[in-house]
Amino acid sequence: MDTQSPVYREEQQRLQDTFREIDRQRAGIGPVYRGQDFTEQLLEEKREEYRRRLDLLGKEPYFGRLDFKENGKPMPLPLYIGKRGMDLQETGEPYVIDWRAPVASLFYSFTGGEAPVTYDAPDGTIHGEIYRKRNLSIRDQKLGRIVDSYERGGDNIGLNDEFLLYKLGDKKDNKLRDIVSTIQAEQDSIIRAPRHKALIIQGAAGSGKTTVALHRLAFLLYQYQQQIRAERMVIFAPNTMFLDYISGVLPELGVGNVKQTTFAEWALERLSGSIKLVKDATEGELWFSLEGKRPTINDETPGRYKGSLAFKALLDEKLKGLETHFLDPQPFEPWTGRILPAATIREWFEVEYRHYALAPRLERLKARINRWLEMQLGEIGDPKIRKEKSKTGKQRFRTYTNKLPKADALSFYQRLFSSDDSADIPKSIVQSTKTYLKKSEVRHEDLPALVWIHYVLNGAENLVFDHVVVDEAQDVSPLQIALLNQFMNEPSFTILGDLAQGIHAYRGVQSWEELSDVFAEEYRSYHALQQSYRSTLEIIEFANRILPHTGTGLPPAVPVFRSGDPVELAHLFDEADRLPRIERFIQDNRERGMQTIAIVCRTDDDCARLADELRGAGVEANLISENQTQYRGGITVVPVYLAKGLEFDAVLVADADDRRYAAAPQDAKLLYVACTRALHRLTLMYQGRQSPLFAES
């Protein structure tokens, strides 16, 4: 924009005034307090938070302006909207409005036209009209682009698009970013949805699911300041590398202390270190390898069965039975002639301690028997005899308590798979599970059940979530969600996923309906996000060709009108051309300014080989493997199943042939994930016959 134009000059002036106000307020806070006075220390914490808010404002005070005329007021007022709010020090009037404030919702929900608009304020509904919607970009404290997407009475073609496209055209580094300046209306309605619901969101690849969930957390913390605490919110994501990738968004939004974890990590914390989790060596081989026939997924697939609500019902039934027949006590005889009758032991256990869950009840019982023993010893006057009886009594106490049934999750689970109880479980699952449980090993697929059992045996922990986000939820089982729901007073969930990317369908859900029995109807709401923001029009249209092969019946993703290069198909006739072709792809994209470039292979082995070859040719690439905790950006070689959730400026799908991506739903999901990782450029390379999954119909 012309820096001499009146609009630019007006905004420049406003920006300078804002910086002056920020400086004034910062100066008013005074120096950091380093003394010992407790009250001053508490006040200093508040001041520090204020300083941090001003620092954030100082970087980019606002990104939008909305001229809004409230009914009954003489003229429209410009509202400047930023990541954090600020009132004028002198008058207390709002000077920058927090994007989460009720009035700011107009900025996002407004889709043009002169019709009256409303928003819900704490004191009731406010009515008015919008006169202008303006996006402003401020970088390094300088005013950049100014885009008016709406002006009352103007011709207003393509509301929002220009600024959004400008943002989407950016190259990406190794971290996901906030989108406060360009949140779209459909995303905004999810972000601002009331808290006591389980929102289940089916969103196309690149529709902003992860981003929206993170913004929703920031919104909930703002909106329900008195009821929700960041430390009681948790995000579940598929792996630590993904957590690292998203770790920048919440701090950018001024949110700290939200727990970010994987389900396995959280489950192991609950089971307090008593469990030996072994990686299922066959999982990768079975589900992602190329050898043999692709396995089919059904209700007897171990992960599907063990994550089902049917399995939960079986566990509940057995756990209930366990309680009724748990203890058949023998009398306790610490030494000959002194007997604690079985009836008393039963009475303690079944009547006195009945309010406790089984495990603490058992502990209480043991302590009670021990106290009884101490009392008996106390009645013996002769110290020599007392010592003697004490020795025998304690010995017999240990033997007695060791014989009591165990009330820990693993023992229960082992019994379930080894006794007649297992008759209700599919035979093939009993066989395989029994074998490793005998060695006291467990697999990922057993964790939800084990935590569930632990929960029932031990009673609720003093741990309650205020809100739970489950990302990539298509790979999460109904039992997992039901379990997390136990840690809440009322359901408050954001559950997001894409069935078309369900590459772990052997342990996840195949339809969102599977979650219907977890939440009562009034507590769940279903949302679909179809617009995809990540990739160019060409890439989305190409990926949409793969979609029908996933067998999910999902509608095609809708692109934003951002056109780029055509998707390239590179047919190689000679293996010797492969490496030079990949090197050329990297070189070419670097020259075009792409910052993150990924070569996506089908398997771990394919990746390892390629990374070696590239190294041999002098190209250093980051090879991503399963235990990776960080995503570094730059040039990456990544197996497709680990690329899920990430994005790259340019993607090369190596070996897109008919063997690696055959005509099977699992393969289609993998290829769909691979292609939808690309923002700006996508190439598929193959030797022999190309995969049938992207043939034009």
Ligand SMILES: Nc1ncnc2c1ncn2[C@@H]1O[C@H](COP(=O)(O)OP(=O)(O)OP(=O)(O)O)[C@@H](O)[C@H]1O
């Ligand atoms: N309203 C928006 N404005 C600007 N960028 C957006 C918007 N919504 C999403 N994006 C961008 O689109 C990309 C995809 O977002 P995100 O990773 O959150 O999507 P997703 O639905 O979780 O994707 P996937 O399922 O493919 O992993 C990100 O680069 C994000 O910044």
